[in-house]
Each structure stands twice: as structure tokens, then as C-alpha cells.
Amino acid sequence: MKNRLLWKTLFVAATLAAAACSNDGEDAVTKFEVNTGAEAGAPVFVVPGRETTLSFTGEHITTVTTESLPEGWEAEVRQTEGVIALHATDDAQTSATLRITAAGSGANKVVCEVALRCLNSFDDPAGTFVLNEGNMTTENGSLTYISPEGYVFDDAYRTVNGSELGNVAQDMAFCDGKIYVISQNGNRNANGAEFENDGMLVVMDARTLRRTASFSNEELAGLDWPTHIAVLDERHIYIRDNAGVHRLDGETGTLTFVEGSEDAPKSRFVTMNGKVYTYLSGYISKIYEISPESDAVNSIRLPLTGIECDINEVLGIQAADDGRMWIMTFGFGKTAMNKFDLSTQDIVQRQINIKPTAGASGVAFAAHDNLVYYADGTTIYRLPFDESAELDAASGLDAVELLTDVSGLDPNAGQLYNGLGVHPATGHLYINSIKSYAQFTQNQIWEFDPAGDFLSPLAKYENYTNFPAGFFFPEAR
Template identity: 40%
Template sequence: MKKSVLVMGALIAVTAVSCSKKDSNEPQPVPDVAIVNVLEQNSVAQEDTLVFKVKAAPGSTLAWAVDGKDAAVKDTLFKFATTDLGEHTITVTASKNNLQASSKANITVYGKYKYGTFVLNEGNMTSDNGSLTFISPKGVVTDSAYFKANGTHLGNVTQDLYIYRNKIYIISQNGKKNAVGNGFNNDGLLVVANAETLKKEGAYNDELSTLSWPTHVAVLNEENIIIRDNNGLYRFNPLTKALTFIKGSRSAAKLTMAVSNNKIFAAAGSKVYVVEADKDTISFGLDMKASVSGVVKASDGNIWVSTTGAPSKISKINFRDYSLIRANDVTAGSVSAGFGATPGITAKGDTLYFSGAGTKLYRHIFSLGTTEFMADAKTMVKDANIVYNNIAVHPITGEVYLNTIKGYGPAYLTNNTSVFNMADKVILNANYQDHTRFPAGIFFTWSF
């Protein structure tokens, strides 16, 4: 009996065990074997494929296994894909001259929806439920992702989502009823699902029945879900089922809320409200002296605030004491939020983008105080007639995403999710056609 360990460059360590019928002082040949991880990835999303190949002595017989179970593959190449989350061990065994050697690779499989871009769709309020479109980092689109994971639909007129500690919270305006009061077969007003798999973990309807057209959700912790409706802001505790109105919040605007330093920052007319966990009254109301069109978390934890007026401004607010760090005039374009429910600005680092809910894209570099027109998406994307909710910048790549529809009525079925490289010369990097249904917003998993 003889044991040896083989290491080949940056390849995976190999432990080889060989036996002969008769021990001998003569050295026994051990078949060389090593796994090569072709894509050099140690983790992969559900259903995605990793490719392994083997380096083995010529004439060796090969056998692949996953977690100790024979994979029924004898070739030098092995493609691995699974829906099972967690750690997995890929093993290849080479046999030759009654001797064997094995090589192993350990990989991790995470949920299909852990990394990527969500487009939340309102649907047609009189005939459709809300839905969720997912774009993977490789550009693969999954339509109706929530339905495919659960076999049930999101509520009617879905408006906003938030991801917190591997859970995704999705709020709808009408829940189980459509605009004319007819019942819809769906999971209702607030749905909570696993953020990696989209498997439903909870749905809340009767507990939220006093809400009037809820539109936005943000989460401080599992017992402090903040919901905005026509009356203001509420704190919902899903453990006790208590829904508590937050005093002083009546004018909270129909705009996405920002979360930083365990606080909610919400637009409210000319003010920005601050809400803290376990408190039933707003903690602070910051007066911006002009109509607030967007509240967005900055990469350093501070808060970007856009205001419309003469002139429009982009301001940076200290998230600790709510003091003004700096305010810049916007010298071109519009930071208006338009008719939708998403902020008039979007930011990556020191660079902000806005379009005034139109197709003309602008860039503002805050440290320089400069604003410039970048491109008109209408000249680059066919049927980009109506912008449906505002643009959003990818927090990693810096690409700007824009949702457009051809028109109302049946024309909304002709639509685009366009992705722009915002270098000095704007380039259309990708365009996903006819996947949205009145898109309520664009959400990147890396933003949460």
C-alpha cells in the first residue's frame, strides 16, 4: 500500500491512493490526475454551469462523481449544474494498471437571484398581476421570476421592493384587488421571499387592510418594515402583526425611500423625513426649501437629495446630523421625478445621472459641480417613446438602465430595457426587448 500527494501548478491538490495485489519494494506507477477548473470560478448560481476537465495519464479510465455519487460521466470534460444550494465536491478518479488516483474540487452554489438586476412590473391594473423580471450578470433574462419560483403571482400594481438580510420585500398598490375592485388571484399587498431563490416566506394582507394604496417599502430590521401609502408612513412588525402610523409623516411623497445608518430618509414635499427603528414619530424633518424629487443613499453613507426649482439642485446631506455638506446647481436638464415613483436622480460614487423622466440622459459630477448632456436614448433605441419610471445606474459597472414603452394600450407590450455605457461617448451595451409590463423600477441586488 502506498500514498502520495500530487500538486500541479495552480491546480487542485490531489491525494492518490494505490494498491497492488502484492506489496513490493519496487516503486509502483501511480496514474497522474488533476482537475482543472476551466472557468476558474469556485462559486456559481443555481442552474449555471461550471466546466471541469481532467489531466490524467494516457490510457486512464475516468469516473466523475458529485458529492460521492457517480455522475455517469467518463469523459475528460465534465459540466456541472444544479439547483441544490450549498457546498458540493466534484471528484474525478483515474484508473490504470489496477491503480487509482483521485482529484477533488470544492464549489459553492448560491441562489439564482442572489446577484443581478430586477425590473419590477406593475402589470395592467385591470387585467394583470404584478411580476418580476430578472437579468443575470451574464445578461440572461428570466420573465415572471416570482411566479416561476412559487406558482403564484405578486399583487396587483407592484410598486417597490427592498432586500434585507437575504429576504426580498415587495409591496403592491392594490394587493388582491384590481382598480375596479374585482378580486385577483395573487399573494397580496406585501410579499416576503428568499432573496436568492424567490421562494415565498410570507404574505400579508388583512394585517395591512387599513393602508390606502401603499407604494413603497424599506426595511430597518425584521420588526421594522416601513411602508408608505397615501396617508404617510407606517411601521409594520410582521411578528406581532402590528401596523403603526408614524406621527408627523402625513405628506410623505410617492418616492423611493433611502436607508442609511439604520435610518429611513423619505421625501415629503420640501422636506426629508427621518424615521428610526421602534419609533412612532418622525425623528427629524430636514427642510430643503424646494420640492424634493429624489432621496438616494450615497456610497459613503451620506444622502443625495435632488430638488426642483429655479435653479434645481443636487445636495449632499450628512447622514449623522442631517447638516448640509454641499449643494450644487443643476445647469442643464431636469431632476424631476416625473409621474412615476422612483427618484429623479441615481448615483454611483461622485457621479449622478438624471433624465427628468425623459429619454435625454444627463451626468452631474458632484465634486466638479459640472452638468452635461450625454445622449438622447430615443436616437439609439427603437420605440423608446415613453420613459416609464426613472433611470438607474448600476452600482458596480456604472452602466445606466432605462425602461421605455412604445405607448399605452396594446403598445405597452412593445418595450425596452436599455443599458448604456456612460463613457464620454455613450454606447448602447445591451437592449432587452419586450420583457416588461409597465415597469415600476430597476433594482440592483448589489445596492442593498
């Protein structure tokens, strides 16, 4: 297991670690050390357009020089100050190596190499985001990014922009090279206290995380505690709140209520086939289909299944890889996973062993290919969804796999908090856990390889989240 605590933020002092240096002189009379400000094994992170400095110390040094860096990078040695100033541009190569030579008398010299990384690219399809609500009475939302290499960039949005997301960040969506983040309270918390942040809806560049637009509480005054967002284009931004679903025209700022969307649940939208989907849960459950041609829902009634797990409650929906829709349902005391064809109305159902808790984000399960993951407390299960099984078996129960209990792997993993996500590019399972509501600063992000041992996580990242709203993954390029 890789237990990684690699980087908090450029504005927080990290434990200083010396760069890797070698003495090339026959007489080792020159002492030289570069303090990178990064934790052991991590590169030095540089925000484009912002100066980052490395300090150095030494004895019997006559000159300190650096070799040329790739285009977009610049290093300036200020020898009298004992620092090396680093600069990078927006289009700099993401990774680089700084080679530093400290020369002494005669042939004595020390050569150091420092790994550099420019924080100008967050759109790698193998990356992972964790959106954090923040404490609703005391702090703003934040965005954590885990790079494909496993580096954790805590509060990445603030690091790039110098400002923060809204209070109680709830959901985010990707569309056309942009990221949209909706927060419940914006710049005013539930108690009415004013917060300094970028507002209720923040739009940023998906590659750089630089803010491109924002909407304040006043501009979105028609919303009542928004929770979820889906985007088809700039003129079709769909936001769910206590009343239902609204369409925001991002060009004009106009909010229009989507007729028939009352009682849309506090659950993530599904975006597929150029349309947005949510649902109505109840004795007559329906899928709500919203297309850009109309500000009204098209209701698709879920059929009776003909087996024991009849549908009278929908627990969550997700797009399936084959163009159909995953639907988790509950009825007559039993829970089922369903694959639903929106065009033909055909449904395939498999019973599972528990009724999972969806959490505040409305995510009751996560699926990739035909593997469905869900949780009971801190215990994680997987259902290999087999469509060839006999329907009259009311089935799936024999196929359910108990994977792990994260509280058994770490006693500080006391409960899941908006817990599961599956990476669409890697198939890796991600889990958010906290010690408790009162001890939320003790928390874990777990990463498991579905082909591996679920008693040995691929990685565990500790104490990065602040009431996580869930996992989000960049769009495929």
C-alpha cells in the first residue's frame, strides 16, 4: 500500500527536504544543500505566473548556476540572498528537472537535481477530483486533485486563483473544457453570515482551474439551496434545488424553471445522449428526461418488473457504459440493481443483499463496465451484473461479493461520507471515509484496484478532505 501525504498547499509550510546532490570533486571541501520546501519524494510545485523560491546553504561556495530548463520555465539564482527563483508560464512543460551546480575552489563542485512540476494542467483523464463541502458554518468549499502519479494537490482551486469556492460546495460538472461547481450557500452560510468567496456558481477552465465566470447569490436569487448541476452547453446549465430543476442561461444569467421537475431528488444528474436525466421516486417512479429543445420534462415511467423486487423507490441512477441506465431501486423490502433501456423501456433486474445509504450527495452506488459497488456502513460490496442469469431466480444474491470493511483497515475510518466513485479510465474504486462528524479532520481517501486485494489498498491519502461531496473525473480527451 502506498500511504501518501505529499502536498498540502503552496501557502502552508511543508517539512523541508534536501534535494539530491552529489559532490564531483576529489576533495569534498564544498558543502551545499538545497531546501525544496516539498515533502520527501514530491516535486516542487510551481503555479504559473507566480514566483516560487528554493533556498540553499553552503560553505566555500564561489558560484551557483543552473542549467537551462525547457521552454516556459525560468530559474534565477540570487546568490547573495541564498535563493533560486522559479517561474513557469501557462504553456510550460508540466514536468521538468532543475540541475544546480555549486562550484568551490579548484575543481570542487556539488551538483543537485530538483524535480519540478507546473500546476498548469488538471485535465488528464487519469486524474481524480474530490470536491469538499467545507464546514457549513465556518469555511468555504475546496477542490482536491489527485494526479495520475498519486500527488495530492489540496485546495487546488484556491492555489491557482487565490480565492475560494462557495460555502458548502455540493456538485460539479464538466462540459466543453470547463468545470462548473455549485454550492448550497454561496457567499452566505445557513446562519446568514457573509463569506469571502467566488459565489454560488463558479466556472473554471478544466485544464488550468482558472476561474472564467462566477454567479453570486444575488444573481441566482431564484434558487433555494441548490445541490446538483448538469451542463449541456453555456445556455443549458441545469441546477436542482428545493423546488425542482432550473435552467440557467450562462450568457444572459436568466433562470427558467423546468416544468414538471417538481420533487426532483437531491441526487446527481445523469448526462447522456445530449440530454439530462433525474428521476421521481415513489410508488409510480419515473425517469425525468430534459432536452435542450424544451424547458419541460419528458416523464418515462419505470415498468413493473414481474419479479419480487418491484419498484416503489429509486435510490440512484448512473449512465451505463453500453448506453443504457443503471437504476438502483427498492420495493417490498428488497433492493435491486436494474439496467434500463430508455428507448425500448426494457429493464433487466438483479436483487442485491442490502439497502445502501445514498448519503447527502445522493450517490448510492458506483458502476464500471458490469461491476456495481455499494456499501453498508463501512463494508463494501460488489455485484458482477450478469444478464445471462435466469430471471426467475430473483437473482444476483449468490454473485454478491463482500470486498472489504475499511474500518477494519483503519480504526479512524469510522464512517463513509459521500463515499464511492469508480474511475472511468482505470476502473479503480475510490472511497471517502471520516472518523466521525465531530472528528472529520481525520479522514481517508482510499483507492482500490478491482483486480487486486481489497485488504491492501492501492493507495490511501490521509487528512485531505473537508466533508467531501464526492469524486469527480475529468472528461476523456
